[in-house]
Amino acid sequence: MKKLIIYSIIFLFSGFTFAQEDVTIKKDTTKLDEIIVLGRRKLSNYRQEKTLSSIDEYLEKANKVTMIKRGNYAWEPTINNMNSDRLNVTIDGMQIFGACTDKMDPITSYVDVSNLEKVSVGSGQTGTENGHCVGGGIDLKLPASKYFESGLKTSIDLGYETNGNYKTGGLDMEYSSSNFYINTDGIFRKSDNYEAGNSQEILYSQFLKYNISLQTGFKINENHSIDANVIYDKATDVGYPALPMDVSLAEALITSVTHNYSNDSTFIKTLETKLYFNTITHIMDDSKRPDVPIRMDMPGWSDTYGFYSKATTNINKHKLALNFNGFYNRSLAEMTMYPNDSNQPAMFMYTWPDIRTFYTGVFAKDDFSLNDNETLSTSIRLGYHNNIIAKDVGLESLQIFYPEIDDTKSRFLTSIASDYTFKKKSYDVSFGLGYGERAPSVSEGYGFFLFNSFDSYDYIGNPTLKNEKAIEVNAKANFHNSKFHIGVEASYFHIMDYIIGDIDASLSPMTIGANGVRVYKALSNASIFDVYLNSSYKFSKSFSVNGTLGYNYGTGSNNENLPLIKPISYLAEFSYSTTTFNSAIQLEGNGNQSNYSSFYGEDETPAYGVLNFNLGNVFYTNTNKWILKYGVENILDANYSTYADWNNIPRQGRNFYMNVSFVIH
Amino acid sequence: MKFKYILPILLITLFTVSCSTDDNDAPIINEIENLIKIQDIANATHTIELFNNTGDFKTGYNNVSIRIKEKASSIYIKNAMLSWMPMMQMPTMQHSCPKSEITKSVGKETVYEGFVIYQMTNADGSGWSLTVNYSIDGTDYTASSDIVVLQSEKQNTTSFMGSDDSRYIIALIEPNEPKITINDLKVGLFKMKNMMTFPVVEDYTIALDPRMPGMGNHSSPNNTDLSYNAEDHMYHGDLSLTMTGYWVLNLKLINNHGDVLKGEDVTEEHTKSSLYLELEF
Numbered sequence: 001m002k003k004l005i006i007y008s009i010i011f012l013f014s015g016f017t018f019a020q021e022d023v024t025i026k027k028d029t030t031k032l033d034e035i036i037v038l039g040r041r042k043l044s045n046y047r048q049e050k051t052l053s054s055i056d057e058y059l060e061k062a063n064k065v066t067m068i069k070r071g072n073y074a075w076e077p078t079i080n081n082m083n084s085d086r087l088n089v090t091i092d093g094m095q096i097f098g099a100c101t102d103k104m105d106p107i108t109s110y111v112d113v114s115n116l117e118k119v120s121v122g123s124g125q126t127g128t129e130n131g132h133c134v135g136g137g138i139d140l141k142l143p144a145s146k147y148f149e150s151g152l153k154t155s156i157d158l159g160y161e162t163n164g165n166y167k168t169g170g171l172d173m174e175y176s177s178s179n180f181y182i183n184t185d186g187i188f189r190k191s192d193n194y195e196a197g198n199s200q201e202i203l204y205s206q207f208l209k210y211n212i213s214l215q216t217g218f219k220i221n222e223n224h225s226i227d228a229n230v231i232y233d234k235a236t237d238v239g240y241p242a243l244p245m246d247v248s249l250a251e252a253l254i255t256s257v258t259h260n261y262s263n264d265s266t267f268i269k270t271l272e273t274k275l276y277f278n279t280i281t282h283i284m285d286d287s288k289r290p291d292v293p294i295r296m297d298m299p300g301w302s303d304t305y306g307f308y309s310k311a312t313t314n315i316n317k318h319k320l321a322l323n324f325n326g327f328y329n330r331s332l333a334e335m336t337m338y339p340n341d342s343n344q345p346a347m348f349m350y351t352w353p354d355i356r357t358f359y360t361g362v363f364a365k366d367d368f369s370l371n372d373n374e375t376l377s378t379s380i381r382l383g384y385h386n387n388i389i390a391k392d393v394g395l396e397s398l399q400i401f402y403p404e405i406d407d408t409k410s411r412f413l414t415s416i417a418s419d420y421t422f423k424k425k426s427y428d429v430s431f432g433l434g435y436g437e438r439a440p441s442v443s444e445g446y447g448f449f450l451f452n453s454f455d456s457y458d459y460i461g462n463p464t465l466k467n468e469k470a471i472e473v474n475a476k477a478n479f480h481n482s483k484f485h486i487g488v489e490a491s492y493f494h495i496m497d498y499i500i501g502d503i504d505a506s507l508s509p510m511t512i513g514a515n516g517v518r519v520y521k522a523l524s525n526a527s528i529f530d531v532y533l534n535s536s537y538k539f540s541k542s543f544s545v546n547g548t549l550g551y552n553y554g555t556g557s558n559n560e561n562l563p564l565i566k567p568i569s570y571l572a573e574f575s576y577s578t579t580t581f582n583s584a585i586q587l588e589g590n591g592n593q594s595n596y597s598s599f600y601g602e603d604e605t606p607a608y609g610v611l612n613f614n615l616g617n618v619f620y621t622n623t624n625k626w627i628l629k630y631g632v633e634n635i636l637d638a639n640y641s642t643y644a645d646w647n648n649i650p651r652q653g654r655n656f657y658m659n660v661s662f663v664i665h
Numbered sequence: 666m667k668f669k670y671i672l673p674i675l676l677i678t679l680f681t682v683s684c685s686t687d688d689n690d691a692p693i694i695n696e697i698e699n700l701i702k703i704q705d706i707a708n709a710t711h712t713i714e715l716f717n718n719t720g721d722f723k724t725g726y727n728n729v730s731i732r733i734k735e736k737a738s739s740i741y742i743k744n745a746m747l748s749w750m751p752m753m754q755m756p757t758m759q760h761s762c763p764k765s766e767i768t769k770s771v772g773k774e775t776v777y778e779g780f781v782i783y784q785m786t787n788a789d790g791s792g793w794s795l796t797v798n799y800s801i802d803g804t805d806y807t808a809s810s811d812i813v814v815l816q817s818e819k820q821n822t823t824s825f826m827g828s829d830d831s832r833y834i835i836a837l838i839e840p841n842e843p844k845i846t847i848n849d850l851k852v853g854l855f856k857m858k859n860m861m862t863f864p865v866v867e868d869y870t871i872a873l874d875p876r877m878p879g880m881g882n883h884s885s886p887n888n889t890d891l892s893y894n895a896e897d898h899m900y901h902g903d904l905s906l907t908m909t910g911y912w913v914l915n916l917k918l919i920n921n922h923g924d925v926l927k928g929e930d931v932t933e934e935h936t937k938s939s940l941y942l943e944l945e946f
Binding site for chain 1: 877878879880881883884885905906909911945
């Protein structure tokens, strides 16, 4: 293994390089200018059919991204079959960490499409611009400064979906002059319980959310400008049908101030410095469930302070980017249980015992154009990561399991990646190699009796875990002519000290009815592989067909399949589009999940396929613009669940929807 | 007067004055700080003051601090020898309970200390009396009074018949303030030799299995069975508590031949040992 690492590093430095994938999903909701750029949108993503899709729905369309669903809200993104512990999810470079010990609040649930301009997804080590990861990075980009001199612009979005009586409303107002702009938007979403196929009501799948944001900027002079951004997001009454508890409040305040410097005539071309703070409150409770073994409250809090400073410059054929960043996070979660025997006192424990995480690191990237056809890009991130258990109670409770630990743990993290791309007019190939490390997440390191309803085990964190390390190889090839396109991309990850829960039969579960206790341990290694084949054919200027086929594989050194590995997946779409009208019919499905992981609590999920149909119109009245999107999802009303549905919760049945957007210039 | 006569007088005066000055400067230490008076027991000459942390006697382990005040001078006696005899008056008989010797508290001048373990009480707290016998400078005294012993909410002591036909008393002593961690568990074990004598039982083993009945009888890891410590004559073990709340410490008493005298293993069907103590925090 050491040899492999050494060879890999030599390989990296010798200048051979690899695929760097940066899937960019253009948002096309309230910032409506984007929507009509159909061509561009189709290039990056041909499956966008709703203007008011949630971020979750947007993300799900990317090849390597799958959303784990515990309900109809707050889906957890995975990249390359790796979930949030192995990803680095940021909001415009800002670190932000969910406050729920049960992953009910992925970061993506605290922003809405109205806040963002685009979502940048980096597979594997190409996702390390803002932090360390193994599986990849997701950066939810806030809109860039807009000194457009366009005056006041207002847009209104309204959406309705029959399934779940789902109502959405959005309002966006923007004023911009040559040296000042202000943009404010709000969005509101409310859904009742949805129905799976055959009119099966899924109880506790309702949600209510609103999100408001304000972004403003001021240009001091040609070279300097200041931006400020505030996002407030609040979800209440969120049901999680796959879990034993719901959420009565998930609230986030996300703030930042950014200074931008740009100058073409100096060595540093751009310098962007941001100071930020965000705070999350997450209240999990079970007050709406009629029948529980024991009543409990599980609130959690997460506060993060941080900064980054990004510089770019060009030296000859090198495009250099440098990012120096740091953050300080406080994660605290507790659990109070109320015994059925009212004579007994409430039971209390810290499930995240006030863990402070401090990180500082530096990232450098070089894009080197070897010649007109070849590009070599290399990136490196080095960081210092430190955890402190701030509460004595927390340290003492973990010492029940690890008597020898003390309250501090420091790590050094390294990430390095290199990509080589060869591009000609009709084809391109790229090859990439990477090595990356990550620190255990707060739950993996310090969680205390975290119940996982997926396998029905209580999980105990392990402060003595080593860094998880991954060697990654990826390759991509595309061939296209004026009508036909075919592309294949594949990634292979060899992950060492792969962190996963291991059954400890000697421990007694805390949760009533749990199967037992798993302690986070490390498999000596695990392998994850995925490959996707994309193709499209244009019959005419407006009529085209495209298809995607994917295969994923994951296994551990214990010869067990890894959990949550996507089975064979496919998508086929026929689409027709003109500048003012578009329509598509798509078939999407998965094969039978034959390589399921019973060892980690999975069962076999049968194959499924669903049929969707969508339509879109754009028309103008005076200077105003209307955009209409409507369609039917799951036309055949299939009752199905996918491998990524927590506890096999069935997905939505037939759903008619309509989104209307109105832009007033 | 010659100087040679005056000098010794001066010196003596000086020393005397110095000494008394020292005495006056010595800080008056409050030796009963943080203690609450339970009650006084008086006789003709002295008042026996009884203190502990709560101001009440309760069933179970009671650590008691004692002062003896001479009524005439209001001075606290520093050189008394004490012993005591708690007594429960039942309708047909009377009995005592396990108790320690009384010794001078470490680092204190006027405070004496000992423990007493009340294994039961009447519902209204009545029935117990306490007799304190003490001697000061070779003179013996005695003082006696009824005392109130309240019933503890949780079972922190229990009296039981072992399979060897001996009656035992077991009492929880520590942790005083349980925490979510591995606590030092200290338990006293006494044999009821007769109604008045309760010697410490040595070298047995007490198996420990803490459970939370409110959480489906959840247990905790890394507990250790209690073993006898010859220094303090108590049984010590590790008690890990994973959360606050109500805990049942299921016990099994095992003698030095390995025979189980009382208690059973906790299983799905048998959720509680017949020998247990309770804890709540």
